[in-house]
Amino acid sequence: MPNLSRRSVLTLGAALGLAGVAADPGRAWAWSSAGSIAGTDTITDPWQVWDDATDPLLVAMLRDGQIPAVNTAFDGWVDNGDPLPSGVPAALTSWLQQHNRLPSWADQTKLNRAAQFNKRMSLYLFLLYGLGSGIMSTVIPREARNVYWSEGGAVMKSRAAKTFTYGYDLSALDAFQPTGHFVVTSNKTRLTHAAVRHLLPQSAHWRAVTDDQDFIPISNGDILITFHSLGTFVHGKLKSWGIRMSAAEEEAFLHMWQVALHLLGVRDDFIPATWSAAREQSAYALTPLLAPTPEGIDLAGVLLNLTSAVDLGVTRGFQREFARYLLGDQVGDWLRLPRDLASRTVIEVGWPAYVAFREGLSPIIPTTFSLFDRFIRGLAMLFLNNGTSATYTPITIPTGNRAG
Ligand code: HEM
Known part of the structure; x- marks a missing residue:
């Protein structure tokens, strides 16, 4: 646990749009499940x-x-409505029969509303998920160390592409319909996580850097943290930018994430x-746990270079400053993102003006409108190409770890 003071936790939370009740770093888990969808007033860590x-299924396979052979059989298993893949072990078939479905509490009306909301928000979502989350x-x-030392950490381009597959499938209009992919993609991800739980503890590199309590990776708590870096962060930023959202849309966006968490194996009393x-x-x-690691600094550099490999009409300095603008300078400093103060001024003045004009909150077209428009449309195209082109990268279950 990093040595963050209560004050810096609050500042960091505010910068991320995640301000709320701050916890003292190091305190034991005391979030009551009274606030969960299970609504039971219990405290489980x-x-x-x-x-x-x-997990036992993946150990055996x-x-x-x-x-x-499972990865090969999974190749053609893509749509939620597809028959279950054949040629896989019987135990996996029976697991799929139980898990390849939405939870009983899933509400199709809310999921459809979330899909429409995602469509309306798409440009902001690409930016916030891609460059923010x-x-x-x-x-x-933990996530940085896990990702770095797992098999896919050595090939970040394809790993980022796979992760994007998840976001793209979640945000598609038919995500939860038979023609959509999200239930299948979630199951492949859940199985991948279970494999990682068995594989990573066998990595001497990972064992050398992991924290004391993290003897088995990707717990429910870890997945919740990642959810907050995605859904909660995005929701907070949209709110702080003054984007129009009806209460029903906000609720639907949360519902979509609740279903997504369930599909990843998170218990209802934590959601x-x-x-x-x-x-x-x-x-x-989430906020008290944020901290730099050598693995994270390396991964951030790789990820930011992937985005700056395409021409977004802005300099690398501008792109790094935008990441700082989204995540705050504490995170930017941790990741050693270079400063470009001229770009920062343009962003601090121009981005709110761009959003206000786009959202119909201001009639004035800012002089920097086309700069921001090209930037976020370029980012969207970058991610979209990845999700839809012939280079579409399917999620595959790893069989080993990063070599070194
Ligand atoms: C794999 C999504 C939480 C560590 C994956 C994949 C997806 C994904 C789509 C498959 C693509 C790939 O192989 O890269 C998510 C989502 C999460 C979540 C949506 C929570 C909402 C976590 C957490 C950790 C983690 C909390 C670690 C603390 C990993 C690792 C892999 C993986 C190590 C395997 C990469 C490899 O093949 O080497 N995750 N994940 N994930 N995830 Fe997650």
């Missing part, structure tokens, strides 16, 4: 909960050398029931 329904993941120490409960949990569990 989600860092001690993994995925009992899935890895041990028996079945994963390459993506870079924030590198200052979540926040409201945005206010989510903010509270995030201030409690």
Whole structure:
């Protein structure tokens, strides 16, 4: 646990749009599940909960050398409405029969509303998930170390492409319909996480850097933290930018994430029931844990270079400053992002003006409108090409770790 003072936790939370009830770093888990969708007033530590329904299955399939055949069988299994893949071990078929479906509490009306909301928000979502959440993941120490030392950490371009597949499938109009992909993509991700839980503890590199409590990676608590770096962060930023959102849209966006968390194996008594409960949990569990690691600094550089490999009409300095603008200078300093103070001034003045004009809140077209428009449309195209082109990168279950 990093040595963050209560004051710097509050400042960091505010910079990330995640301000709420701040926790003292190091305090034991005390978020009551009264604020969860299960609504039971109990306190269970989600860092001690993994995925009992899935983990033993992956241990057996890895041990028996079945994963390459499973990955091949999964190639053609893409749509939610597809028949279950054939040619996989019987135990996996029975797991899929139980898990390849939405939870009983999923509400199609809310999911459809969320899909329309995602469509309306798409340009902001590409920016916030891509440049905001993506870079924030590198200052979540466990996630950074896990991602770095797992098999995919050595090939970040394809790993980023796979992660993008998840976001793209989640945000598609038919995400939860039979023609959409999200339920299948979630199941592949859940199985991948279960494989990582078994594989990473075998990595001497990972063991050398992991914290004392993190003896099995990707607990329910870790997944919740990542959710806050995605859904809660994005929601907070949209709110702070003054984007129009109806209460029903906000609720629908949260519902979509609640279903997504369930599909990743998070227990209902940990899933926040409201945005206010989510903010509270995030201030409690995410903000105090943020810290730099050598792995995260390396990953952030790789990720930012992937984005600056395409021409977004802005300099690298501008792109790094935009990441700082989204995540705050504490995170920017941790990641050693270079300063470009001229760009920072343009962003601080121009971005709110751009949003206000786009949202119809101001009639004045800012002089920097086309700069920002090209930047965020370029980012969207970058991610979209990745999700839809022939180079579409399917999620595959790893069989080993990063070599070194
Ligand atoms: C793999 C999404 C939480 C560590 C994946 C993949 C996706 C994904 C889509 C498959 C693509 C790939 O292989 O890269 C998510 C989402 C999360 C979440 C949506 C929470 C909302 C976490 C957490 C950790 C983690 C909390 C670690 C603390 C990993 C690792 C891999 C992986 C190590 C495997 C990469 C490899 O093949 O080497 N995740 N993840 N994930 N995830 Fe997650």
